[in-house]
Amino acid sequence: MxxxxxxxxxxxxxxxxxxxxxxxxxxxxxxxxxxxxxxxxxxxxxxxxxxxDLGRLEELRTLTAEDGWLTVGAAVTQGQVLARPTLAQEVPLLAAALPWVGHFQTRNRGTLCGSVAHADPSAETPLCLVATGGEVVLRNAWRRRSVPAADFFLGPLTTVKAADEIVECVRFPLAKPGSGHAFREVSMRHGDFAIVACAATVDGGQATLAVGGVADRPSRRSWPLVDGGLPADLDEALNAFAWDLGGDDDQHATARYRRDLVRRIGRTVLEEALSCRR
Known part of the structure; x- marks a missing residue:
């Protein structure tokens, strides 16, 4: 068509x-x-x-790391962010997830802000934004406002963005010393939307797991570290999180399979994030 x-x-x-x-x-x-x-x-x-068409506006080609944030403007492509030499030090979770976003050709055209505005529940960029505690900066002809990523997504393809607003940029907090990050997903083929994607961060005395592809939006849950390690009841906590996410059967996977992936991959990425703290 x-x-x-x-x-x-x-x-x-x-x-x-x-x-x-x-x-x-x-x-x-x-x-x-x-x-x-x-x-x-x-x-x-x-x-x-x-x-x-905003694609050629120089004002929206911002890609800077300052004041504790990596700021990505609306016209910056996924490929440009992935090619940034310092990305793995600045936002290591995003560096780990971006190779899973589509393919080389689509990353050369697709933008991070476009993915966030589209709000597909299986998309990797919104998941990383929620996992890291990022922000979405919205702007219209009269004002600019910042919305925490956890509050931005309302459901499939639905956000708090008003009709007269654009996503001017998204902001990822820069990784702190001693933090750890890990990302994994399962899809039908590499580059397809995730059946389940898991993003983990360990920062200070807290471990956080964010999950995409199950609920109607990216969701996260945090647990305190115990003596510097993951809590002893992590399996029970992951099981409860998996059930709380809900999920449905579809042509790609059953809800039961998705819950099992949350439990298994969730533990794996949390362990990886804990072990790779810088």
Whole structure:
């Protein structure tokens, strides 16, 4: 299928883009990389009257590490972030997860902010943002606001972003000395959406596990370390977390299989994160 007819705008400035988005209201959509939106346009799941292209705005090509955050602008591609030489030291969890995002070709077009705005429950970037305690910076023609990642996602393809707002950037906290991180996922093929993805962080006296692909949004749970190690009742805690996530049977896996993956992979990544503390 092909998209329904729409007008296309490539603004010269972010101010122009935000003004057009405000005027367009619910009939306008923004695009940067297009790896999430274009399939939806082709299948006519969305039919905007105006498409606003942010991909060439220099104002949105921010990729900086300062003030304790790695800031990734809306026009920065997944490939550019993955190619950053210092990424593994700055946000090691993101460095571990990005190779699982799509394929080389799609990472050269897809953006991190686009994946976050799309809010697929199986996507790796939203999961890493939630696992690390990141933030989403939203902006419209009148204001800018920051939303904790854990509060940004409401359900499948649903977020707190208003129709007149864009995801201007996402912010990942820089890894602290002594922290550990690990990521694993199971999918039908490498590059497919995850059946279950698990991201673990160990920071200070706390271990955190975030899970994607099971519930309707990325979810996380934390446990205190005991004498510097994982709690003795971790298996019971992981089992409770797996059941709380819910999950459904579908063409890819049963809910029972997903719960088992949460228990097994969850323990594995938590142990890896604990063992690789820097």
């Amino acid at each position: 092909k998209p329904a007819p729409f007008d296309y705008l490539r603004p010269a400035t972010l101010t122009e883009a935000l003004a057009a988005l405000a005027a367009g209201g619910d009939e306008a959509r923004v695009i940067a990389g297009g790896q999430s939106l274009m399939p939806m346009l082709n299948m006519r799941l969305v039919q905007p009257r105006l498409l606003i």
